[in-house]
Amino acid sequence: MDQGQFITAPNAADTRSVAAAIRRSQARERLRSFALAMPLLTLLLLSFGIPIAILLSRAVYDPTIANALPLTGAAMQSWSGNGIPEDKTLEALAADLKASQQNGNLSEFAKGLNARLPGARSHILKTARALDKEGVADTVSVIKSMPFWTSPGTWATIVRGRHALTSFYLLSAVDLRWNADGSIERVPPEQAIFLRVFARTFLMAATVTLATLVLGFPLAYLISSVPKTLGAILIVAVLLPFWTSILVRTAAWTVLLQKFGLVNDVLLWLGVTGTRLDLMYSRLGLVIAMTHIQLPFTLLPIYSVMRTIQPSQMRAAYSLGGRPLTSFLRVYLPQVVPGIMAGCLLTFILCLGYYITPALIGGAGDQLISNFIANYVNVELNWEMAAALSFILLVFTMGLYAVFARMLGLDRLKPV
Amino acid sequence: MMVAHTNRQFETLAAKGVSHAEPDRFVEFVDVEKSYDGCSFAVTRLNMHVAKGEFLTLLGPSGSGKTTTLNMLAGFERPTNGSIMLDGQSVDRRPPYERNIGMVFQNYALFPHMTVEENVGFPLSVRKFSKADVTARVHKALDMIQLRKFGDRRPGQLSGGQQQRVALARALVFEPSLVLMDEPLGALDKKLREHMQLEIKQLHSMLGVTIVYVTHDQSEALTMSDRVAVFNNGGIAQIGTPDNLYKKPESPFVASFIGENNTLEGIVEQVSGHVCQVALRGGGLLRATPIDIGTQGTSCQVAIRPECIRIAAAADEENDFEATVEGRIYLGDHLRLLARLDNGQLLSVKVGPETITTEAQRIRLGWSHTECRAFPAQQ
Numbered sequence: 001m002d003q004g005q006f007i008t009a010p011n012a013a014d015t016r017s018v019a020a021a022i023r024r025s026q027a028r029e030r031l032r033s034f035a036l037a038m039p040l041l042t043l044l045l046l047s048f049g050i051p052i053a054i055l056l057s058r059a060v061y062d063p064t065i066a067n068a069l070p071l072t073g074a075a076m077q078s079w080s081g082n083g084i085p086e087d088k089t090l091e092a093l094a095a096d097l098k099a100s101q102q103n104g105n106l107s108e109f110a111k112g113l114n115a116r117l118p119g120a121r122s123h124i125l126k127t128a129r130a131l132d133k134e135g136v137a138d139t140v141s142v143i144k145s146m147p148f149w150t151s152p153g154t155w156a157t158i159v160r161g162r163h164a165l166t167s168f169y170l171l172s173a174v175d176l177r178w179n180a181d182g183s184i185e186r187v188p189p190e191q192a193i194f195l196r197v198f199a200r201t202f203l204m205a206a207t208v209t210l211a212t213l214v215l216g217f218p219l220a221y222l223i224s225s226v227p228k229t230l231g232a233i234l235i236v237a238v239l240l241p242f243w244t245s246i247l248v249r250t251a252a253w254t255v256l257l258q259k260f261g262l263v264n265d266v267l268l269w270l271g272v273t274g275t276r277l278d279l280m281y282s283r284l285g286l287v288i289a290m291t292h293i294q295l296p297f298t299l300l301p302i303y304s305v306m307r308t309i310q311p312s313q314m315r316a317a318y319s320l321g322g323r324p325l326t327s328f329l330r331v332y333l334p335q336v337v338p339g340i341m342a343g344c345l346l347t348f349i350l351c352l353g354y355y356i357t358p359a360l361i362g363g364a365g366d367q368l369i370s371n372f373i374a375n376y377v378n379v380e381l382n383w384e385m386a387a388a389l390s391f392i393l394l395v396f397t398m399g400l401y402a403v404f405a406r407m408l409g410l411d412r413l414k415p416v
Numbered sequence: 417m418m419v420a421h422t423n424r425q426f427e428t429l430a431a432k433g434v435s436h437a438e439p440d441r442f443v444e445f446v447d448v449e450k451s452y453d454g455c456s457f458a459v460t461r462l463n464m465h466v467a468k469g470e471f472l473t474l475l476g477p478s479g480s481g482k483t484t485t486l487n488m489l490a491g492f493e494r495p496t497n498g499s500i501m502l503d504g505q506s507v508d509r510r511p512p513y514e515r516n517i518g519m520v521f522q523n524y525a526l527f528p529h530m531t532v533e534e535n536v537g538f539p540l541s542v543r544k545f546s547k548a549d550v551t552a553r554v555h556k557a558l559d560m561i562q563l564r565k566f567g568d569r570r571p572g573q574l575s576g577g578q579q580q581r582v583a584l585a586r587a588l589v590f591e592p593s594l595v596l597m598d599e600p601l602g603a604l605d606k607k608l609r610e611h612m613q614l615e616i617k618q619l620h621s622m623l624g625v626t627i628v629y630v631t632h633d634q635s636e637a638l639t640m641s642d643r644v645a646v647f648n649n650g651g652i653a654q655i656g657t658p659d660n661l662y663k664k665p666e667s668p669f670v671a672s673f674i675g676e677n678n679t680l681e682g683i684v685e686q687v688s689g690h691v692c693q694v695a696l697r698g699g700g701l702l703r704a705t706p707i708d709i710g711t712q713g714t715s716c717q718v719a720i721r722p723e724c725i726r727i728a729a730a731a732d733e734e735n736d737f738e739a740t741v742e743g744r745i746y747l748g749d750h751l752r753l754l755a756r757l758d759n760g761q762l763l764s765v766k767v768g769p770e771t772i773t774t775e776a777q778r779i780r781l782g783w784s785h786t787e788c789r790a791f792p793a794q795q
């Protein structure tokens with residue numbers, strides 16, 4: 001008994017010190033790996049992480065109204081929020097508008113309010129002009145004479161815009177808005193566009209993913225089962241499109257898909273169709289072009305997994321009495337699943353961000369969410385809306401990835 | 417319902433067990449040839465049969481056509497010419513999944529995504545055995561290889577020897593009457609290999625299955641087999657019991673491939689019945705057992721095993737040579753002497769460990785004509 005304690009006590013201490021030593025050496029190891037990855041991490045953070053964070057923050061941070069209406073904001077503190085604010089607020093508004101006019105910030109404010117309240121720009125510019133006239137003493141009555149300023153909707157918007165932090169853009173990105181009595185509602189159907197575009201984007205990504213899988217799986221199987229030299233030639237053929245930019249490939253498709261282009265010629269010659277199809281500016285043409293561009297992304301992970309499956313696996317299944325279909329389904333396919341998952345996920349996520357191809361080949365009704373984001377960035381200069389749409393897309397994508405990873409065992413991607 | 421189902425399974429198993437041919441021709445290769453590329457043959461004019469319950473080993477150097485032969489029997493490759501009979505019926509048109517032949521592969525070919533139990537249960541479940549039946553048989557098979565408690569593991573979590581045993585259980589669990597093994601122990605270390613040899617041998621005698629076993633390891637072939645077919649260049653060089661092959665090789669290839677052999681070169685001097693006289697290169701006469709050798713004046717080579725050579729005190733042996741000890745290798749249970757004959761040719765001699773010799777010592781070596789065999793010289 002005594003002896004037993006005598007023996008176990010030092011052992012326990014030994015175990016502890018060994019464990020501590022292992023932890024120490026692992027910590028050193030981690031530090032070392034971290035140091036090795038440091039330069040890349042810094043570059044990514046500076047050139048990628050921070051800019052994205054800044055851009056995305058614009059989806060919820062918009063100080064335009066707060067900056068343009070400092071006096072109004074202060075005067076509104078005591079307002080109950082019902083109907084039209086008191087006269088001192090209207091006076092402050094007039095002062096703010098004049099100040100903006102003088103330091104040249106008026107058009108920016110007008111644009112900012114217009115984004116939240118369509119049509120507001122012209123009213124603001126008109127008000128500023130009226131206030132600017134010589135000899136206007138009673139600014140309050142000037143403002144009160146305009147129906148725009150006596151509408152409760154206008155003031156509800158200004159109250160919400162008084163804070164630099166706003167949920168307006170994020171709600172808009174999913175076709176929602178604050179209504180006058182402070183609850184969230186759907187925007188009227190004629191204004192609702194984004195949910196439909198998101199749905200279209202996901203549907204398009206799913207269609208293209210499925211098409212690449214249907215085309216890519218048999219091809220990957222073929223390449224992995226032919227002799228090595230032929231397999232190498234086929235792989236080069238698959239990779240060939242990678243050597244030209246996506247813009248060039250898209251441009252090539254715009255030529256091929258013309259009404260009197262090669263694809264229509266071939267379809268007609270084969271007798272598949274009786275008349276020439278409108279492939280350009282159509283959903284079908286877009287699917288064809290995107291499938292072509294995405295095929296290698298789906299195929300390569302599948303191929304790389306298939307290559308590692310030894311021929312003896314199927315032979316073993318046959319010799320054990322498995323018929324070809326049974327053997328394929330129970331022995332071959334389960335081992336390829338990680339490759340299918342990786343390839344499909346890659347293509348699906350890349351498809352969610354397609355921009356050039358839909359812009360050039362798709363019709364007006366085939367534009368994907370990236371086209372809208374680009375439009376807000378390049379044409380409308382409404383970066384807040386662009387940021388909000390990007391944010392929603394990012395959340396959707398990451399959520400989807402998490403679901404895929406959980407449900408289909410992405411951890412199986414790591415080599416066995 | 418379940419019982420009826422199981423009975424039907426038994427009936428089909430039993431039906432397959434009914435022999436249509438003589439029991440010693442359970443498997444038969446008739447003039448089988450195989451060419452992969454259409455110009456060279458991987459297997460040529462192969463005639464061979466395997467008896468029911470026999471343990472036949474295909475032994476030969478790498479590239480001699482052993483795997484090709486096995487694959488044709490399993491149904492993975494089709495013979496270019498000839499035909500293969502299984503139980504008196506030609507199987508040339510029968511796909512592998514209808515041959516009911518168990519196979520153990522060199523790399524085990526276990527299914528990595530299935531547990532050990534699922535692997536072993538695979539041949540049963542594809543045969544539509546009931547769940548309970550599958551479980552019972554799988555447990556019995558795992559007990560047989562003493563891996564019952566590893567049933568839930570995946571192959572990747574087992575050692576090489578354990579994987580090998582699982583592959584074995586999987587090939588035996590559906591009670592095939594014929595099991596093929598292609599270098600099944602090639603990846604194991606020596607100790608484990610010897611252990612597994614015994615285990616396979618025990619399973620063979622316990623279950624009474626017919627086994628066709630491929631190896632390039634001659635000692636493995638000799639210890640395990642009822643008969644050994646020595647392959648060379650796509651054909652059988654010699655087929656027989658291990659004892660027969662060891663003692664009576666019919667070609668210099670077999671003589672040197674199986675066990676160790678000294679080769680002495682010379683010219684045929686005289687052939688009379690079961691004895692011939694050979695004039696050795698460098699001088700000296702020798703009496704040997706002639707095997708297909710040519711007439712007087714043709715060159716030949718004489719094979720003699722190291723353990724057949726004795727150190728003699730006097731010139732009382734049929735063949736008697738003086739030699740000088742050039743080297744001594746101590747191997748624990750015996751001693752290996754390298755002795756240079758006076759005609760310049762070198763012999764390896766196996767003697768007891770207590771034999772007292774020193775380097776450069778002159779010794780007298782002797783053996784009889786029945787212990788050495790003269791073959792035509794190889795080109």
Ligand SMILES: Nc1ncnc2c1ncn2[C@@H]1O[C@H](COP(=O)(O)OP(=O)(O)O)[C@@H](O)[C@H]1O
Pocket residue numbers: 452453458476477478479480481482483484485
């Ligand atoms: N699938 C194949 N395609 C072409 N040649 C092959 C193939 N398999 C084997 N061979 C050739 O056939 C000969 C015999 O090979 P194999 O039966 O594998 O010999 P072993 O198993 O005795 O080492 C070799 O020359 C080999 O190169």
Ligand SMILES: [Mg+2]
Pocket residue numbers: 482483484
């Ligand atoms: Mg082989």
